[in-house]
Amino acid sequence: MPRNSRFLEDLEGGLIVSCQPVDDGPMDSVATIVAFALAARDAGARALRIEGADNVAATVAACDLPVIGIVKRDLADSAVRITPLLEDVAALADAGASVIAVDGTDRPRPVPVAVLLEAIHARGCLAMADLSNAAEAAAAKQMGFDILGTTMSGYTGGEIPVRPDLDFVSACRRLGGTVIAEGRYNAPHLAAMAMEAGASAVCVGSAITRTEHVTEWFREAVEGAARKREATVLALDVGGSKTLAALVRDGVILDRRTVPTAQGVGTEEWFAALAALGTDWRGGFDVVGAAVTGLVRDGAWSALNPRTLAIPPHTPLVDKLHALFGAPAAALNDAQAAAWGEYSRGAGRGLDMAFITVSSGIGGGIVLDGKLLEGARGLAGSLGQTVGARGRERLETRASGFAMAASAEAIGQAADTREIFTALERGQSWAAGLVDAAIEELAVALLDLQRLLDPQVVVLGGGIGLLGPFRDRLETRLACEPEIMRPTIRPAALGGDAGIVGIADHAASLA
Template identity: 55%
Template sequence: MTSQSAATALTERLKGGLVVSCQPVPEGPFDDPASVVRFALAARNAGARALRIEGIANVAAVAAACSLPIIGLVKRDLPDTPVRITPWLEDINALSEAGATIIAFDATDRVRPVPVLTLIEAVHAQGRIAMSDIATVAEARNASALGADIIGTTMSGYTDAGPPPRAPDISLVEEASKLGKPVFAEGRYNEPRLAAAAIRAGAAAVVVGSAITRPEHITQWFVDAIAGEASPARPMLAIDIGGSKTAVALVLENRVLERRQIPTQPADGAEVWLRAAADATRDWHGRYSGVAAAVTGLIRTGLWTAVNPATLPVPADFPLASRLAAHFGSPVLALNDAQAAAWGEYRFGAGRGRDLLFLTVSSGIGGGAVVGGQLLSGSGGLAGHVGQIPVPAPGKRYHRLEDLASGFAISAAARTAGHDADARQVFAALAAGESWAEGIVAEAVDHLAMALPGFQAILDPEVMVIGGGVGLAAGFLPRLEAALSRFPSALRPSLAPALLGADAGLLGAADLLKRKVPIKHLEMDTAPAAGATALNA
C-alpha cells in the first residue's frame, strides 16, 4: 500500500474522532514511559481513536502496550533554529522503528536544519504517513504541495512574538481544509465545545493534550479561576469613541464609577483619538485591570474599518486592538459600539437576560443582537449593523436604512423642506405642534417600521430595545408602535426603551472583557507581553 493510500485509509478510520496527545509536562511526575502508557490506555478505553506521543522511548512503550495508531514526534531544543518538532532525519528513522504510524514534524516557514520536502520524503521512505505541523494557510498549502499526507494546525499561535492566544485557530482549520488534505485540528482545544467547532469547520480529527493528560495545567486553570473570583474586583477602563465625542469611564460591575468626555475631531485620525483617550485617563493608570473600547465602525480580528466614513473616517484595517495595548499596557478588547451597547442592555438594562435586538437610532442607526446568551458578530463582524440594510429608493440603486430614518436623515429632510434644523430642533418643532416637523418624523418612523418586522422574522427576539437620541426622543417610540400595528401580530416586535443611555456601550464593553465572553472575532488573552498585549477583537 502506498503512503497516500495508507493515509487515506487511516484518516477514514480517524474521521470525526479524537486523538489524545499523551505528552506529560517535562520533568513532571508523569514524565516517564510507564505513566505515558497509562495515559494512552485510559484514552483508548474512553474512545480515543489515535494517540500523539513524544519521544522514542515513549512511542516504543505505547506501541507495545496499545494497538491504536500513534502519531510520533521528537522534540529538541536546538541553538540555531526555533524548529523543535522532529527536526532531524535520524528522528524519523528512530520513530519509525519505535512503532509510529504517523510521523509529525514542524513544517513552518522558519530557519530549519532540514527542508520540509526532505522530511516528507524520509517519512515516505520509511513507509509511514507524513503529518506537517503548520501555523499558517500558506504553510499548509506548501506542505500539501510537497506531498504531506496530513496537515496539523499544531503550530498556530506559537511562531509569533508574544504569548499565544487563548482560543484555538478555527479559521485556520476552515481554510486549510479547503486544500484537499486531511486536517487534524490541534492547539488550545481544551473544551469539548471547541473540539466540536473544529469538526464543524472541516477537521478530519481533533488532537487534545493538556486538557486530558497534563493535570498540572488543568489544576492551574482552576486555581487561576478561583483566585480571580476570590480577589477583590477591580474596575475596567471603558472607552466609547463616537463621531463627535469620546467617553471614558472606570466601570465596576454594572456601575460607572467615574466618567469623562472629550471631543472627537474626525479629521485628526484614529491614532490621535487613542492618544487623547490615553491622556484623558492618565491619572487612572493602575486603577483598572483591562481596557475595553467600543467604537463606531466594523471590528474584525482587531482591525477597525469604517462602515460609514461620513460618521467617522477610519482608515481601512486600522490595528485598533494592538494600538490600544500599546497605549495602555493592559489586556484590551475592541468591538463595535452598538454591539457593546446591545450587551449592556442585555446584562443590565431593558433586556435583563432576554434575547434582544438593540437599535440605536441616533445620528446614524446601529444595532446589535443577543441570542441564546451570545452576542452575535457574524462571519465578518457585521451582525447588528441594521442601519446599513439597503432599502428601495426612487431614482437610485438603493438607500441604506439610516439614510431614511436617522438623525442625519431627519435633518436632511428638514433642509429639503426649507428649515435649517437638526434632528433635535425638528423634535422641538414637533412638540410645538408644527405640521412640517410632524411629516418629517412620521416619514422616518414609517421607514423604520417597515424594517422591524423583517428583523423580527429573522431573529424573533423577545424584545427590541430602542435607544439613541432619536429613538428616545419624545413621541418617537409611540409613533413607532402605532406604525407597527398594520403588521400581523407574529411580526410585530415588542418594543422597549433603552435604559442605560450613553453608558450602555461602556458597561457592555467592560462586562464582555471582564467575563471573557466567547464571541467570534474576539480572542481573549489576559497575559500582557512586554507590558502590553492585544485581545484581538
C-alpha cells in the same frame, strides 16, 4: 501489508487523543499515560498518539486502541524533534505502534525524510508526516506517506499562532488521502471546524491530557476577569451633539461630566479639549476607552455619515488617546459599545441580541454567541447606513433625529426633535406624520434585520429610541407583521449610559 491495515478506514470521522503529559510534570509517568489512554478509549476515541517507546509498549499492552507512536529528541544540530532517527523508528515498531509519525518539514535533519519513510514501511507500519505547510504536504504525498498531519503548522519559527490552521487542513484534503488535523485544536468547536475543513480525523492533546495547560487557561480567564473588575476606566462617549466623560469601575459610574461635542472633530484643538475633560481625574484611572460615532478600524476613526459627525479620514484615535492620557486605550463605534454594555449588564444580558440606537443618527451593534461583532471593516451592526432597493439615502438620513428635524423644516415647521415630540403629544398632525414616516422606515429595517440574524431580542436605545411615544408607535407598527418575523423589542436598561458602560467593560481588558 502494514500492521492494522484497517486503521485508515476506521479512523475516518474520529478523534485521536494525544496522551502526552507535560515533560517532568506530576502527570509524566507511564501509569498516568496508560490511564489517559484507557479514559480516552472509554470516551470513544478512535486512536492514540503516544510519545516514547516505553510508553507506547505499555499502552499497547493495556489498551486495544491503535497507537500513533513518536519519539521526541532535542538535537544539537537540528530543530527537528519528532522521530528524527532510524533507531527511533525501530524502537516504536518493536513497541507495537500501528503508525509512526515523523517530522516531515523541509528543515535540516540527521536522516532524510524519505529514508525514515522507507524504514517505517519496511517494519510494516503506516507512516504519518507531521508538516507545516502545503508545499511540504505535497512532497510528503508524492513520497508515499499514508497520513498527512498539520502538526507542525506555526511551530517552525516566529510567533506561534493562537488559532489552528484550517486553511492548511483544506490544502492537505485537496491532495487526497488521510488528513489528521493537529495543532491548537483546544476546544470542541475548533475540532468540528477541522472536520468541516476536510480533516479525516482530529488529534487533540493539551486540552485533554495536559492538566497544567488547561488550568493555566482557566486561571488566566478568571484572573483577567478579576483585573477587569478592579480597573478604573476613563470612558468617553462622543456623539454628534454631546460628549460624555466618566470614570467607570465594574459597570458603576463613579463620576461623570457632559459637554457639547466641540467643533473641529479630530483636530489637534479638538483632542486638546477632550483631554481637558479628564484633567482633574489624572492618576485616577488605569485605561481609557472611547465610544465614538463613526467607523473604528484598527484604532483609526473615520466618518460613516459626515452629516452626523464630520471626522477626518483615518484619524489615529487610539494612538492619540494613549498619548493624551498616558494610559492604554481602546475605541469602538458608539453603538457597538452600547450593544456590549446592554449584553453584559443590561436588557440583552446573555442573549443573542442586536442593539439599535435612534438619536441624532442611527447606529447598531450585534452580539452573537457572547461575542461583539465588529466585522472585517468595523461595519457590523451599522443599520443606519443601509439603503433601500432603489438606492435611496441611508436609513440614518431618513429616520434619525436629524432626519425628522429636516422633514419638519421642509414643511415649514422649524423644530428640533424635542419640539417635534412635544407637538406629537399635543396631537398635532404634522408631527405625527413625520414621526410615523420615520418609524415606517425603521420598522422595515428591523424586520430585515430579524430575517437576516434572527436575534432573541432587539434592544432599543438612544435619545429618541427611549422615548415612550416613539417606542409605542414602533411596537404598534411591528404588531402588523407575522409573529415569526416580528422582532422582540426591549428598551435599553442602561439608558443613555449603555455606551459608556460598554466601552468601559471593553477597555478594562487592557488593564
